[in-house]
Amino acid sequence: MNKITILIHCKDSPNIIASVTNFIAQRNGNIVYIDQHVDREQNIFFMRLESEFTIPSFSTNTFKETFKNGLAKTFEMKWRIYSSEKKPRMALFVSKYDHCLYDILGRYNSGELNLEIPFIVSNHADLKPIADNFKIPFYHIPVTKETKAEAETKQLELLLKHKVDFIVLARYMQIISEKLIEKYPNKIINIHHSFLPAFVGAKPYHSAYKRGVKIIGATSHYVTEELDAGPIIEQDVAHVSHTYSIADLIAKGRDLEKIVLANAIKLHANRKVMVYNNKTVIFS
Amino acid sequence: MNKITILIHCKDSPNIIASVTNFIAQRNGNIVYIDQHVDREQNIFFMRLESEFTIPSFSTNTFKETFKNGLAKTFEMKWRIYSSEKKPRMALFVSKYDHCLYDILGRYNSGELNLEIPFIVSNHADLKPIADNFKIPFYHIPVTKETKAEAETKQLELLLKHKVDFIVLARYMQIISEKLIEKYPNKIINIHHSFLPAFVGAKPYHSAYKRGVKIIGATSHYVTEELDAGPIIEQDVAHVSHTYSIADLIAKGRDLEKIVLANAIKLHANRKVMVYNNKTVIFS
Amino acid sequence: MNKITILIHCKDSPNIIASVTNFIAQRNGNIVYIDQHVDREQNIFFMRLESEFTIPSFSTNTFKETFKNGLAKTFEMKWRIYSSEKKPRMALFVSKYDHCLYDILGRYNSGELNLEIPFIVSNHADLKPIADNFKIPFYHIPVTKETKAEAETKQLELLLKHKVDFIVLARYMQIISEKLIEKYPNKIINIHHSFLPAFVGAKPYHSAYKRGVKIIGATSHYVTEELDAGPIIEQDVAHVSHTYSIADLIAKGRDLEKIVLANAIKLHANRKVMVYNNKTVIFS
Amino acid sequence: MNKITILIHCKDSPNIIASVTNFIAQRNGNIVYIDQHVDREQNIFFMRLESEFTIPSFSTNTFKETFKNGLAKTFEMKWRIYSSEKKPRMALFVSKYDHCLYDILGRYNSGELNLEIPFIVSNHADLKPIADNFKIPFYHIPVTKETKAEAETKQLELLLKHKVDFIVLARYMQIISEKLIEKYPNKIINIHHSFLPAFVGAKPYHSAYKRGVKIIGATSHYVTEELDAGPIIEQDVAHVSHTYSIADLIAKGRDLEKIVLANAIKLHANRKVMVYNNKTVIFS
Structure with missing residues (x-):
């Protein structure tokens, strides 16, 4: 099983959460953690999300690439995606x-x-x-x-x-x-x-x-x-x-x-x- | 503007979050708060979500009815939906x-x-x-x-x-x-x-x-x-x-x-x- | 019964505690609280003491006067004596x-x-x-x-x-x-x-x-x-x-x-x- | 220099503090710490006291012996006296x-x-x-x-x-x-x-x-x-x-x-x- 953690921040706008959760559902991911925060003064949206993928064909790199060229562009996100396989050093x-x-x-x-x-x-x-x-x-x-x-x-x-x-x-x-x-x-x-x-x-x-x-x-x-x-x-x-x-x-x-x-x-x-x-x- | 708070708990299963956030997006809602918890011992999923609706035609009652007959049934949810208009007494x-x-x-x-x-x-x-x-x-x-x-x-x-x-x-x-x-x-x-x-x-x-x-x-x-x-x-x-x-x-x-x-x-x-x-x- | 609270600070030196407790014992006082502190950096002695006097002839003013002309002078104390009868305003x-x-x-x-x-x-x-x-x-x-x-x-x-x-x-x-x-x-x-x-x-x-x-x-x-x-x-x-x-x-x-x-x-x-x-x- | 710590508890009665501080002053001790507590429900007096002795002739054992046969008897104290020279094991x-x-x-x-x-x-x-x-x-x-x-x-x-x-x-x-x-x-x-x-x-x-x-x-x-x-x-x-x-x-x-x-x-x-x-x- 693959597990990834996604961190996002971008200008706040409607539908970010639904878009991201949908994006994951379409790739058969199961969201196990989601949390978000909006800085009302700066109008910035922050999100942290953990998702598990059980399909054998899942590739973190492909996921990243698609995310980068799709949602990340649409919402002008700053983002990071981490695989749980790799422990930080x-x-x-x-x-x-x-x-x-x-x-x-x-x-x-x-x-x-x-x-x-x-x-x-x-x-x-x-x-x-x-x-x-x-x-x-x-x-x-x-x-x-x-x-x-x-x-x-x-x-x-x-x-x-x-x-x-x-x-x-x-x-x-x-x-x-x-x-x-x-x-x-x-x-x-x-x-x-x-x-x-x-x-x-x-x-x-x-x-x-x-x-x-x-x-x-x-x-x-x-x-x-x-x-x-x-x-x-x-x-x-x-x-x-x-x-x-x-x-x-x-x-x-x-x-x-x-x-x-x-x-x-x-x-x-x-x-x-x-x-x-x-x-x-x-x-x- | 209408604002509602949704509380849900049900047996944990994939896609609950995406389904709910999607359901709201389809009704032009903007999710302003989402948090969830999974009790791993009991395998129960809990979610709290706040959403704003700006379209004039929005009706909390219609929303509740559709939610009740759709998602709530699918996932066998216990749920409550509160309108922010009504303060608790x-x-x-x-x-x-x-x-x-x-x-x-x-x-x-x-x-x-x-x-x-x-x-x-x-x-x-x-x-x-x-x-x-x-x-x-x-x-x-x-x-x-x-x-x-x-x-x-x-x-x-x-x-x-x-x-x-x-x-x-x-x-x-x-x-x-x-x-x-x-x-x-x-x-x-x-x-x-x-x-x-x-x-x-x-x-x-x-x-x-x-x-x-x-x-x-x-x-x-x-x-x-x-x-x-x-x-x-x-x-x-x-x-x-x-x-x-x-x-x-x-x-x-x-x-x-x-x-x-x-x-x-x-x-x-x-x-x-x-x-x-x-x-x-x-x-x- | 009379009850007084004494606050003292002065340069630290031996026998302050014994001198004060003795002074009170000689006047038939019963010490019900004593605490002290020495600031080692400044070499200053601090003490707080509560004493009860049951003899009918006790006078807070006489006590103060004697204290002032005796111990307070000897040790060059800054001091205050409060009677519990008078609540602070x-x-x-x-x-x-x-x-x-x-x-x-x-x-x-x-x-x-x-x-x-x-x-x-x-x-x-x-x-x-x-x-x-x-x-x-x-x-x-x-x-x-x-x-x-x-x-x-x-x-x-x-x-x-x-x-x-x-x-x-x-x-x-x-x-x-x-x-x-x-x-x-x-x-x-x-x-x-x-x-x-x-x-x-x-x-x-x-x-x-x-x-x-x-x-x-x-x-x-x-x-x-x-x-x-x-x-x-x-x-x-x-x-x-x-x-x-x-x-x-x-x-x-x-x-x-x-x-x-x-x-x-x-x-x-x-x-x-x-x-x-x-x-x-x-x-x- | 000798330093001792005295712990005492006994039935509460007047003059315990003055008696103990006096006893120490008579032996040229300098009290560097004193604290006491009275349990009003049980009517028990507790005291902890640290004292320094600089005279060369001071003996902890003699002090203990005299204390035991004098004050400790008078007030029926339970007591312990520790020398700071000996660290607890x-x-x-x-x-x-x-x-x-x-x-x-x-x-x-x-x-x-x-x-x-x-x-x-x-x-x-x-x-x-x-x-x-x-x-x-x-x-x-x-x-x-x-x-x-x-x-x-x-x-x-x-x-x-x-x-x-x-x-x-x-x-x-x-x-x-x-x-x-x-x-x-x-x-x-x-x-x-x-x-x-x-x-x-x-x-x-x-x-x-x-x-x-x-x-x-x-x-x-x-x-x-x-x-x-x-x-x-x-x-x-x-x-x-x-x-x-x-x-x-x-x-x-x-x-x-x-x-x-x-x-x-x-x-x-x-x-x-x-x-x-x-x-x-x-x-x-």
Whole structure:
């Protein structure tokens, strides 16, 4: 059996849903999931649809081609069609913090994540033993001011060689260059350790402590050129009090970071995120 | 413009979605919302759909008739079709507690609730002044062991006379009889002041105190014959500690009760709840 | 029986706790609550203590005088001593939004709030009927650019005449002048409809919508001269999604605003808040 | 410098706080933390106090002896005094689930947990590689109906040999016998994968699915003879919907289990939990 996921967005107009569901029915597909959203301010229609095809002659490529030249043209759609046969391939960028890495690899091991991890890359060698334990190739690519461009070239080579679909910065404490962002638009997921847009930039827990907030948060977002300003995928928060030292905030924050990042990874890997106008539509 | 909401459930089978969306397209409807769910254990398909019709000749009754004799038969659907022109009519049953009543009437006044409140009924006269303030008819129908049957007859007369669609028990501290439940199946909403199924029955805050729980809750559910065991519509919780007395738990619980009940009312009034197998499907 | 609450802060040093508890024991007081906090960064000691005195000769004034000339001098304390006999008096400032007003008066009526409300003041007459229902004097003092100074003079007269202890801005949509802030330092409580420090200033729900956040919040804080930058008393949040319009965010936010403001009022009225360095210590 | 933590509970009476703080001041101790609670229903006083002693002659044993023969007798206290020099020793019991184990060891490694883990014991060998990675001794003690008594004897030998202070059942899927419970009263921490008292016993996620709850939870509690009925230390919850399969509930629940168990471990290890009347007082 073939199963495909279709993501569409286009200018809103009547009959899009009926046209697409009809198109699938005509090809003997069984729709198992459909969800849609209309942004009334922008007048944009979004849809996510999963369909199963049991006829032996079904070809995802033919389907794509026909869709592209038919409906997609009629409604001027932006669209993507994914086959469930191919799991997305995720590269992990880490630095020295291990909590998000342990969390992701634990979930990966337990079968919770529907993806492949071809490799882990880091600017430090500290976390190599963890990668070894989980039997995932680890590349140590040091980054200094002088070697930054060279390091990025190496990273890019790895990404292309391993046919990586998206990148996760699991507390990778480096600014990502425009070059990489352009190659992976809305495909680089970062975890920021604050409730954005509060406390943009470095040391958010210190800022939260100084401001005396009663709740701290973590935010997972796509990386764009503007720092910590990309489309937000997932956020969560936890209550704190005046008794929390900065170290306490950091410890509490680690739990948030792990869960928020893991949820963002799952949403992205299951093709449940669409981006428009620097915001996300999350089909859950 | 006409707008209708369709709720469907039936045995799952291919092409339901395409058939329904097609049916609407053929009648020049524009689907503005579609959501579906398949219960894999029971193999039941659920769908909620909103559609707008701009052609002057559109008739909701004709649409219903054609739907009933066509698709509904083919797929053996249980279905309901609501016109947005008609707001659901909600009767409020209260006793002596005023917090839920104030909350609901405050929201009603501010236009937050898409419904009509033809009257409030109570077994006590205490809350009449509040009803008066908000200019809603108030009926005092005392209930004693001896007069219970008679009181219910009076309630039922009021409900029928005012063409009530659903009933909300806003801390109405009386057991509802089978007779009334049968007339309003999955149309009587209760707020229970615990996180069901923990602490079924009377005095849940006392039980929560005794058990030493660290979280209390409130649950809104449809009333069925088994006490506090009907389909759950909405739940919420709040953290508490050993410092909370029973009075503190009750005060904290009031905030939960208000919000949980208000949310359940909104979900029901907006026809976003379907019930199957003593559970709810909530389309949000 | 006399019951007093003591709030202290001073430079941290050994023996403060023993000295204070001893001081009370010598006067036959029974300590029923004690809590303390040390800000390690600033090296400041904070304490909150409740004590009961059953001897007939006890005088709060004598106690205060002795405390002031003894311990308070020794440790160079900032301190306040409140008798439980005197409930704090709270003035409510409102404008046109009624949800916080209904919520506060509902709690007031049910005995949940340990305070007096001598009057409500508003720059509009719209909410007068609500004040009338709850039988609380209502003063309509219009505020325009031209009459602002004059209006404040009237407000101040009312506050002094009614011996108001603290002010609550229950969605009072006006900037409070320095003059009033200086007279009531850390005694004017505002509810801001965002998770501060995100979305400072006007129209936070519009900003939240634009940024595409997945969580919205509300913040109660003391008013200082810098807009929305005063010490935070209480915050809470709620999850939202891309399906929320601005109107939906505003409706969801109202529930947060009510609860966050009510909690802040309770904390302040029960003398559980201390302010230092633009942050709060909350003894709960 | 010596630092001790004192936990006390006794019948409530005047002057306990002053007597204890005085006792410490007389020995040149500096109280750095004090918190107390009175259970008004039972009339029981609880206190937790941390004190530092800088004089070279200070002896924890002498302090204990004097306390025992003086204040403890006067007020008929139940008391414990811990020196901060000695970290509590925690034995981990696991079975085949690895998520709690990874989580605990990750925190242990990062220095977040103030305790020693002398060994891990399991009725299966599956998780030995994880123990090896973290360089913690692992004992495989199989448990069958026939060998249960024998297995417990071996467990008890290990516990005594390694001077274990408390036991954590990190999803150890076996009933603990009375014998072990008696030796470690309120010192065996279990994580139950539901919001107790809802869904006591096996397969709580299946029961939650069947009941159609909108929130699931996890509960950490001390093990007593009655199944899942011991004093609750910590609880947390997460919102779910009709779209969650049992597998989804289990996956979501794992995140709750990890955090709730970790928090309970931290509270216990930092001596912040007191038990009375099958309930906990949590000093945080």
